[in-house]
Amino acid sequence: MPLETPFHPRTAELNQARRWRNWSGFFIADSYMPAHDLEYHAVRFSAALFDITPMCKYRLTGPDAAKLVDRVITRRVDRIKPMRVIYTPWCDETGRVLDDGTVALLSDGSYFWTSAEPQHGWLDATAEGLNVTIEDQTETICGVSLQGPRSRDVLSAAVGRDMSDLGFFGRADVTINGVAVGVSRTGYSGDLGYELFMPFDSGLPVWDALIKAGEAHTLRVAGMEALDVARLEAGLIMAGVDYYSSRTAHHPSQAVSPYEIGFDRLVDLDKASFIGKRALMDEVAAGGPPDRLVGLELDLNVFESAYLDLGYPIQHPLRAWRKVIPLTRKGETIGRATSGTFSPLLKRSIALGRLPAKHAALGTIVGLEWAIEETRHEIPATVVPLPFLDLPRKRS
Secondary structure (H helix, E strand, O other): OOEOOOOHHHHHHHOOOOEEEEEOOEEEEEEOOOOOHHHHHHHHHOEEEEEOOOOEEEEEEOOOHHHHHHHHEOOOHHHOOOOEEEEEEEEOOOOOEEEEEEEEEOOOOOEEEEEOOOOHHHHHHHOOOOOOEEEEOOOOEEEEEEEOOOHHHHHHHHHOOOOOOOOOOEEEEEEEOOEEEEEEOOOOOOOOEEEEEEEHHHHHHHHHHHHHHHHHHOEEEOOHHHHHHHHHHOOOOOEOOOEEOOOOOOOHHHEOOHHHHOOHHHOOOOOOOOOOHHHHHHHHHOOOOOEEEEEEEEOHHHHHHHHHHOOOOOOOOOOOEEEEEEEEEOOEEEEEEEEEEEEOOOOEEEEEEEEEHHHOOOOOEEEEEEEEOOEEEEEEEEEEOOOOOOOHHHHO
16 A cells, blocks of 8 residues: 655645545645646746655765765765765666665765665665665655756745756755755756755645645646656756666566666766776776667658547647657667657657667667557657757756
8 A cells, every 4th residue: 555645635625636645655635636737847947846755865974984875876975065966876786777776975975865666675785894774765755856947936935035056966954834845956847947855744844835835836736747848948857757667677688778868978987996997897807888869850741640640639648658669760679769749848758769779870760569549550759869849947
């Protein structure tokens, strides 16, 4: 039975659609209204508030905390400045990705680590011989994500001071409604945004303060369906959808290296040894990964004609889809699309996928299999740059 987050007394009242999903053992709203369009538009045009409590959260303390972080992640720990956050993957011994998430260096010298999947066992195993304490805070620290162009205004009003000095990937300790809150200038929407963390027993006062502060800025509560569309526009991958952890992959082809999913810039092979480094060095020396993450734009004319030719009304998916769809070239299956959506802002049908490196060049056209009732169609899809949407304000 999924657990209720500390915000459930508020989210349950607001969830008119009564649609929930199980996210890592917690009830989280899919959308609060029958359709998620207003929630999505809040992300892009005002501000949206998401419950992100199910994220796995860890605090690393002790003299060797930095050594453990450096041993695990693919980036250099000495480049994490106090009260700053980095985004990073980490790998197993074979160089396959276990997960991705954020690591923040707090003012007291401890590290605050977030991930999509549980990592306590992995961190504990790799801490052998080190003087470090790993505290699992997944069920003691709750969180919300405040995203959108008016999110800074909402946060500033709730905190009681201008938060413009908190830069991209910065971290700050603030007080909201008498509660100590850790704020990261991060998010999963590709927009201006913040993630806020506080103790479970203090969640509701913070939620209420944000809702009140948001009244003047058209703040809406939002669910995972709106976030899914926003993260796809931003070209952000999702664990368990666009790739699988090497721990949970059902087939070797589902386990990927950082280079296969666009994390090239997040791997520093010049740093001291880290788990998976040798395998990644061998992969680079061999010419790189066999497959590459790509952005795809579907040909809307062909897509819409496929429906009209069958006498059906055009049906762009109302929700982002998460399923493996074959990608073909000259009648041969060569890759897979993993998730996609129709972008309300871009007015384009977009998808993320993986193709062999030789077919991953920009401008390459492949076929995406699309089923309309019992009929299968091949929709031309062009490899385009990622992200699909790059808003300067997300870094402002």
